[in-house]
Amino acid sequence: MTTSNRQFAGKIAVVTGAANGIGRAAALAYAREGADVAVLDREADALAETVELVRASGVRAFPRVGDMTKQDEVVETFAAIKRDFGPVDILLNNIGQTARENYSEFWQAKPETLQFVINVSLMTTLMCTRQVVEDMRERRAGKIVSISSDSAMNGDIGTVDYASAKSGVLGFTRALARELGPFKVNVNAICPGPTNTRAMQRIPRDAYERAKNAIPLGELCEPEDIANAAVFLSSVNARFITGQTLMVNGGRVFY
Numbered sequence: 209m210t211t212s213n214r215q216f217a218g219k220i221a222v223v224t225g226a227a228n229g230i231g232r233a234a235a236l237a238y239a240r241e242g243a244d245v246a247v248l249d250r251e252a253d254a255l256a257e258t259v260e261l262v263r264a265s266g267v268r269a270f271p272r273v274g275d276m277t278k279q280d281e282v283v284e285t286f287a288a289i290k291r292d293f294g295p296v297d298i299l300l301n302n303i304g305q306t307a308r309e310n311y312s313e314f315w316q317a318k319p320e321t322l323q324f325v326i327n328v329s330l331m332t333t334l335m336c337t338r339q340v341v342e343d344m345r346e347r348r349a350g351k352i353v354s355i356s357s358d359s360a361m362n363g364d365i366g367t368v369d370y371a372s373a374k375s376g377v378l379g380f381t382r383a384l385a386r387e388l389g390p391f392k393v394n395v396n397a398i399c400p401g402p403t404n405t406r407a408m409q410r411i412p413r414d415a416y417e418r419a420k421n422a423i424p425l426g427e428l429c430e431p432e433d434i435a436n437a438a439v440f441l442s443s444v445n446a447r448f449i450t451g452q453t454l455m456v457n458g459g460r461v462f463y
């Protein structure tokens with residue numbers, strides 16, 4: 209298929225946290241569908257690999273290295289995308305993480321860890337989206353998709369901070385969908401379950417097996433499963449879907 213026949217030909221997609229895992233898979237999926245893709249991350253080397261893979265689909269890639277928890281870097285990044293690449297049609301808010309090595313049950317939680325997880329897993333989504341909504345309203349078009357987590361519903365032990373942040377992403381999605389509905393901008397969220405990315409690959413083997421066994425479909429989610437859902441929610445086929453949460457988790461939690 210030539211670039212111009214593909215469903216996102218002529219569109220500009222932005223993927224945050226595109227250097228690894230789900231973000232990279234999504235950037236490649238948008239590129240395969242013909243979108244030009246701005247890819248943001250704080251890891252320059254891995255981001256450069258994503259850029260090469262995106263360009264292999266025959267589309268433009270626009271890399272920006274920055275920390276999206278920092279308001280000035282967010283503003284600068286999105287201004288550069290608009291100036292040098294074009295107005296944003298699709299935004300995939302993908303940045304987020306658990307407390308990882310600072311993981312603890314809540315009774316032992318440190319305020320700085322709680323703040324970090326809320327910043328990275330909720331505030332990045334609000335701040336990045338804030339940079340694109342005025343143009344989307346004005347152009348009366350746009351797709352905003354945010355990656356939450358099924359931990360928001362399941363309430364996994366040791367993830368009070370993360371579940372709070374990812375539940376926040378769902379509240380954000382619903383309220384913003386109502387605000388932007390009159391402007392024909394769709395706002396939706398995806399809740400992955402445990403997904404085969406580096407975070408899951410680093411956990412002890414027995415914990416990995418337990419996670420797998422808790423999933424009715426009997427395997428972990430692949431980053432491409434989430435990327436496919438993001439492409440669908442960004443497409444004309446999803447034109448009447450807004451404010452919704454799509455669970456892509458092999459049935460680990462129903463919602």
Ligand SMILES: NC(=O)c1ccc[n+]([C@@H]2O[C@H](COP(=O)([O-])OP(=O)(O)OC[C@H]3O[C@@H](n4cnc5c(N)ncnc54)[C@H](O)[C@@H]3O)[C@@H](O)[C@H]2O)c1
Nearest residue numbers: 225227228229230249250275276302303304357402403405
């Ligand atoms: N992997 C899972 O099991 C799983 C399950 C549910 C939800 N999620 C969510 O999916 C999303 C992607 O997860 P993943 O497993 O692909 O993670 P990952 O760590 O493999 O990739 C996340 C990317 O975001 C980047 N990033 C993180 N903080 C950043 C910041 N402040 N500024 C710029 N870039 C930043 C990282 O450098 C990395 O490249 C996250 O929101 C995560 O919470 C993951």
